Amino acid sequence: MGIQINGKGLLIVLSGPSGAGKGTVCSALRQQAPELVYSVSATTRPPREGEVEGISYFFKTRKEFRRMIDQGELLEWARYVDNYYGTPRRFVEERLNEGKDVLLEIEVQGAKQVKECFPEAVFIFLLPPSMDELHARIKGRGTESEQVMTDRMQAAREELNQIHSYDYVVVNDEVARACHHIRSILVAEHHRRDRIFKEQPDWLEGI
Amino acid sequence: MGIQINGKGLLIVLSGPSGAGKGTVCSALRQQAPELVYSVSATTRPPREGEVEGISYFFKTRKEFRRMIDQGELLEWARYVDNYYGTPRRFVEERLNEGKDVLLEIEVQGAKQVKECFPEAVFIFLLPPSMDELHARIKGRGTESEQVMTDRMQAAREELNQIHSYDYVVVNDEVARACHHIRSILVAEHHRRDRIFKEQPDWLEGI
Numbered sequence: 001m002g003i004q005i006n007g008k009g010l011l012i013v014l015s016g017p018s019g020a021g022k023g024t025v026c027s028a029l030r031q032q033a034p035e036l037v038y039s040v041s042a043t044t045r046p047p048r049e050g051e052v053e054g055i056s057y058f059f060k061t062r063k064e065f066r067r068m069i070d071q072g073e074l075l076e077w078a079r080y081v082d083n084y085y086g087t088p089r090r091f092v093e094e095r096l097n098e099g100k101d102v103l104l105e106i107e108v109q110g111a112k113q114v115k116e117c118f119p120e121a122v123f124i125f126l127l128p129p130s131m132d133e134l135h136a137r138i139k140g141r142g143t144e145s146e147q148v149m150t151d152r153m154q155a156a157r158e159e160l161n162q163i164h165s166y167d168y169v170v171v172n173d174e175v176a177r178a179c180h181h182i183r184s185i186l187v188a189e190h191h192r193r194d195r196i197f198k199e200q201p202d203w204l205e206g207i
Numbered sequence: 208m209g210i211q212i213n214g215k216g217l218l219i220v221l222s223g224p225s226g227a228g229k230g231t232v233c234s235a236l237r238q239q240a241p242e243l244v245y246s247v248s249a250t251t252r253p254p255r256e257g258e259v260e261g262i263s264y265f266f267k268t269r270k271e272f273r274r275m276i277d278q279g280e281l282l283e284w285a286r287y288v289d290n291y292y293g294t295p296r297r298f299v300e301e302r303l304n305e306g307k308d309v310l311l312e313i314e315v316q317g318a319k320q321v322k323e324c325f326p327e328a329v330f331i332f333l334l335p336p337s338m339d340e341l342h343a344r345i346k347g348r349g350t351e352s353e354q355v356m357t358d359r360m361q362a363a364r365e366e367l368n369q370i371h372s373y374d375y376v377v378v379n380d381e382v383a384r385a386c387h388h389i390r391s392i393l394v395a396e397h398h399r400r401d402r403i404f405k406e407q408p409d410w411l412e413g414i
Contacts, residue, residue, distance in 0.1 A: 125400065168398045181398055188395030191375045191388055193332070 009096040010189055011118050012036075012103045014182065015111035016126035017159040019137035021172040025126060025182070026105040028175045033183055037095045037102045042068065045083040058088060076106060076113035087114070101186060108159040115165065122189050124182060125166040129173040216244075216303040217396055218325055219310045221389065222318035223333035224366040226344035228379040232333060232389070233312040235382045240390055244302045246311045249275065252290040265295060283313060283320035294321070308393060315366040322372065329396050331389060332373035336380040
C-alpha cells in the first residue's frame with residue numbers, strides 16, 4: 001500500500017490591512033501557482049469592459065444578492081459604497097471537495113466571517129514592508145479632514161488587531177518572496193500531522 | 208520601521224522508523240540547504256578513516272560521555288551495541304542563538320527525549336513510501352528466528368505509534384520531494400504567528 005497524504009483541498013484566506021498589497025500578491029500567485037484555485041466573488045456592481053461572468057465575478061442583481069445572504073450562500077459579504085461583494089460558498093466547497101486548494105483574497109472583516117464557518121482554513125495575514133507604508137496610506141494626500149484621518153487610523157488599528165486570530169504572518173517586502181512564503185505555508189499545511197490523521201485515520205493499520 | 212519576522216533559529220527534529228530513509232534525506236538536505244546547520248553527535252565509537260573531530264562527530268571516551276550524561280549536556284542519547292551516541296546540547300543552543308536553524312536527524316526514542324527539553328522544536332516524522340518497505344525491513348533476509356522477527360515487529364509498532372506526537376508527516380517517496388517538503392515546513396514555521404509574537408511582541412505598536 002502506497003502512502004498518500006494529500007486528501008481534501010485546503011482553504012487559504014489571504015487578508016491583512018488595506019495597503020499591504022493583497023491584490024498584487026494574489027495576481028503574482030495566479031501566475032506562479034496555477035495549481036491553486038482562486039475564489040470568484042459575487043457582486044452587484046455592473047460588469048466593466050472585458051470582465052467575464054464566472055471568471056471575473058458572478059454578477060448579481062441586488063435582489064439575487066439579498067437572497068444569497070438570506071439563504072446562507074455566502075461565506076462572507078460586505079458593502080462598499082453602493083455595491084455588495086461576497087464569496088459564494090458553493091464554488092469554494094466544490095473545489096475543496098475535488099481536492100483543490102482554494103485561495104480567498106479578502107478584507108479583514110470578511111476573513112473574520114470565514115473563520116466562523118471554516119475554522120480549519122489557513123489564515124495568512126499580509127503586512128506591508130514597514131509601518132510607514134500604513135501611515136502614508138492613512139495620511140493620504142494630506143487634503144483630508146481631521147475626522148477622515150482619525151477614522152482611517154481607527155480602522156487600521158482594528159484591522160491590525162485581528163492579526164492575533166491568524167495562523168501565519170507574511171511581510172510583503174518583495175512580491176516574489178511573499179509568494180514563495182505563501183506557497184511554502186501551503187505545502188507545510190498539507191503535511192501537518194493533525195490534518196493528515198483527520199482525513200486518513202486508517203493509515204498505520206498495515207503493520 | 209521595517210518589519211522583520213525571523214528571530215531565533217528553529218530546531219528541526221527529523222525522525223521516523225528505521226527504514227524510512229532519514230539518513231539519505233538528511234544527506235540530500237546537506238547539499239540543497241546549506242543555510243541549515245546539521246547537528247554533530249557525540250560518540251564513544253572510535254573515529255573511522257577520514258572522520259573529523261567536530262564535523263563527523265565529537266569523539267569521546269566512555270568516561271567523558273558518562274560525565275556529559277550526568278551533567279545534562281546531552282539533549283538525547285542512546286546506546287547501540289557497545290557504543291554510546293548523543294546530541295550535545297551546547298552546540299545546538301549556540302547555533303539557535305545565532306539565529307541559525309538546526310536540523311537533528313535522530314531515532315524515534317531520541318526525538319522523544321528532545322521533545323522533553325525542547326517542546327518548541329519542529330518535529331517531522333519521515334515515513335517510507337509504503338508500508339511494504341517497513342515489512343520487508345522487518346522480515347530481513349528471512350533467515351532470522353521467529354523471536355527476532357517478533358521483536359522487530361514490536362519495535363516498529365512502537366516507533367510508528369510515536370507519530371502522534373509529531374507536528375508534520377513527510378513521505379519519503381522521492382528524496383528531492385521530501386527535501387522540498389521539509390524546507391517548505393521550515394519556511395512556514397518561521398511565519399507562524401504564535402512564533403513571531405513570542406519573539407517580537409512590540410511589533411504593532413508603531414500605529
